[in-house]
Amino acid sequence: MSWASRRRERDRGLGQERGIIESHPDCSSRKPRNLNPPDASVATPAATARIIPRAAHAISRSGISPNALRVLYRLREGGFQAFLVGGCVRDLMLGLEPKDFDVVTDALPEEVKRLFRNCRLVGRRFRLAHVFFGRDIIEVATFRATSAPSQGDEPLPEADPEDGEVPELDAPQLEIEPAAPPARPPSQRAARGGVGHDPGASAALTFDASGRILRDNIYGTIDEDVWRRDFTANALYYNIADFSVWDYVDGAQDIAARTLKLIGDPETRFREDPVRMLRAARFEAKLGFQLDPATAKPIGPLRDRLAGVPPARLFDETLKLFLTGHGARSFEVLRRRGLLAGLLPTVDSYFNSHPASLVEKLLLQGLKNTDARVLADKPVSPTFLFALLLYGPIAGIIESTPPERWHDPATILDACDRATREAQTRLAIPKRFSLGVREMFALQPRLEHVRGRRALRLLEHPRFRAGYDLLLLRAEHGLAPREMAQWWTRLQEVSAEERGPMADALADEGGAPRAARRPGRRRRRRPRASAPA
Incomplete structure (x- = not known):
């Protein structure tokens, strides 16, 4: 031996x-x-x-x-x-x-x-x-x-x-x-x-x-x-x-x-650590397992226990739910088990009041795109994830203002700040991600109504790629002009020499025309300051 x-x-x-x-x-x-x-x-x-x-x-x-x-x-x-x-x-x-x-x-x-x-x-x-x-x-x-x-x-x-x-x-x-x-x-x-x-x-x-x-x-x-x-x-x-x-x-x-x-005993174990409910949802989504009926029964009544979990832990669990290749299925399981209300109450409330909305379809498609990137071993962004998750609450806040203010940058930024603060009562979202969400949403009206060579400067914006991806999703679901999304796609495909004429042609074609001066009015020149004595 x-x-x-x-x-x-x-x-x-x-x-x-x-x-x-x-x-x-x-x-x-x-x-x-x-x-x-x-x-x-x-x-x-x-x-x-x-x-x-x-x-x-x-x-x-x-x-x-x-x-x-x-x-x-x-x-x-x-x-x-x-x-x-x-x-x-x-x-x-x-x-x-x-x-x-x-x-x-x-x-x-x-x-x-x-x-x-x-x-x-x-x-x-x-x-x-x-x-x-x-x-x-x-x-x-x-x-x-x-x-x-x-x-x-x-x-x-x-x-x-x-x-x-x-x-x-x-x-x-x-x-x-x-x-x-x-x-x-x-x-x-x-x-x-x-x-x-x-x-x-x-x-x-x-x-x-x-x-x-x-x-x-x-x-x-x-x-x-x-x-x-x-x-x-x-x-x-x-x-x-x-x-x-x-x-x-x-x-x-x-x-x-x-x-x-x-x-x-499921109720006792979930009370010991409410995060186990989120883990159950994650494994159900990741592995395709079925929850044992006795395990599933106390989840709904105990979902509010998540409010007592440190926000840093819930933030980590959120990334595991949505950025590990099964985000779309995780969202569906969280909704079905009633856990989204415990994790992100304002997101759950928005979708309850807007059933089968275009925003929900946008969110699911964005999560599917993220899952595909994970499976292809490509990098994924928590900033983009929270822009997707908070899109509904942000849109709801913007829609509560007069229509003429919907594209106002101040209105958009205020809506982003309010939605993020509400989410941070449960999740410890780091500032670098919440600021990224603001920048992505602030870019949307600029990408839709760009004019002339300002488009070339937008290409250099640090959040351009994330903002462009969000614009594509919005256009795909009828929430943004499809022709502008297609124009931005073409602009990135052509050579650097062709981009200038493309930007000039956009204003000439009327896609985003330059504001015309009123006839008969001249811009007054400011008088030069007199030379010091």
């Missing part, structure tokens, strides 16, 4: 002694498990995992990021357990290419940091370790334990996001310190019930009065950690020790059935 085989047999034997492993290669014949986590007030018995061996699943190391493998192996060499977990395992099971690889271990964050010099600890609500490989970041979390909420804890400041924004490192090479022995062997951690506390974290597990988790830094074992996962499809653990998949909650079965099912 080889050394690797002996180690796999040893690990499997240790797991069976602790009562947390049950070998079961055929996952389709098992009955569904009870998805309610054990009562935290009672000692948690070791859960039983279904082990899916390498021969019974489709995950290959060739589909795993080399950097993630290096982290897994380094943790393993340091004497710790190491698993891939979450969406990357789900996507690999589906034959998709994961975007990110998340690692979970029984090593505490400080112990992870001792193993990797290129590591930084981030987050207060969830203490995490980020291991840097140039621009690639592998996130390493410690097993969490289950615990009941304690009321009356103060919420974190809204400016403190869940995961800290970390700078990118230039060094592409991995720097590893010599292996250091773990502070406590994993066996000792399991023997004491799996609960630990990181001295570097500011608090352990705290909840607010509504049941929302504020901090979560109580550590445990893998059979406790599974109950802290959100959906069964995201609760699969890929074990680097023997390349098996550990399944506690029939996640593999739900993936095969393309069902999205929340672990535990």
